[in-house]
Amino acid sequence: MKIGIIGAGRMAQAVGLLATRAGHDVMLSNSRGPETIPHVGQQIGCEVGTVNDVAAFGDMIVAAIHLQMSAAIPAAPLTGKIVLNPQNYFPHFGPVQELDSGALTTAEVLARLLPGAKVVKALNSILVEDVVSDARPTGAKDRRALPIAGDDADAKAAVATVLDQIGYDSVNAGGLADGWRFERRRPVYCIPLDRVRLEERLAATTRDSFVPDGNWRFDRGIRA
Ligand SMILES: NC(=O)c1ccc[n+]([C@@H]2O[C@H](COP(=O)([O-])OP(=O)(O)OC[C@H]3O[C@@H](n4cnc5c(N)ncnc54)[C@H](OP(=O)(O)O)[C@@H]3O)[C@@H](O)[C@H]2O)c1
Helix, strand or coil: CEEEEEECCHHHHHHHHHHHHCCCEEEEECCCCHHHCHHHHHHHCCEEECHHHHHHHCCEEEECCCHHHHHHCCCHHHCCCEEEECCCCCHHHCCCHHHHHCCCCHHHHHHHHCCCCEEEECCCCCCHHHHCCCCCCCCCCCCCEEEEEECCHHHHHHHHHHHHHHCCEEEECCCHHHHHHHCCCCCCCCCCCCHHHHHHHHHHCCCCCCCCCCHHHCCCHHHC
């Protein structure tokens, strides 16, 4: 599959590396232009391009830029395409009233900007430094599961397949409106859990379930 990544930073590089290792064709991009990141493409073994190049290239697109930058993602070329939303909300990049109030999830904020795209929340609930090192082959006993959410069942299935190919099980946490269950400061957020434990914790997460920021330092889940 052709996977286009908007962003060329830490998350983009980690996901790009796993995707190329899994045999996918990958293109990364940034705001400054491909001439500023040839070394990144060489390290990962992927193409680099402009954001518009990536939008045209990818069958699946990863929005690996900070949520508040998402207006820079071109909506029209992504019509009908699957767009992964690994984005978490950090208010210091700019407050988003609907997120502060809980009226929308981060996935819904992205979906509102990309009305024709099939947005799937995925890869937000893992620290970037764990993305490559925690990947395991299908069936490994200590394989980690990641939560996903989206309104399009086929898109979610396609994302689950790619996650499987790059080293992760997945757990369907519902629609875009349910994405709050694994956003920042929720009990499963960035905790390494297998499929069964992730399902249990997601089911036990209610609207008022919060943990302290940085909880993953104390709860290493299946990596303890
Ligand atoms: N870091 C983590 O542990 C982690 C974990 C899970 C999810 N995430 C999420 O992943 C996303 C990326 O985080 P990160 O840690 O990879 O950040 P990062 O290392 O700061 O990378 C951000 C990238 O976005 C690019 N960028 C900024 N504006 C852009 C635009 N308008 N068009 C195209 N590219 C643009 C930047 O390149 P230029 O400035 O050169 O354009 C940079 O390559 C965030 O939404 C974050 O919440 C991060």
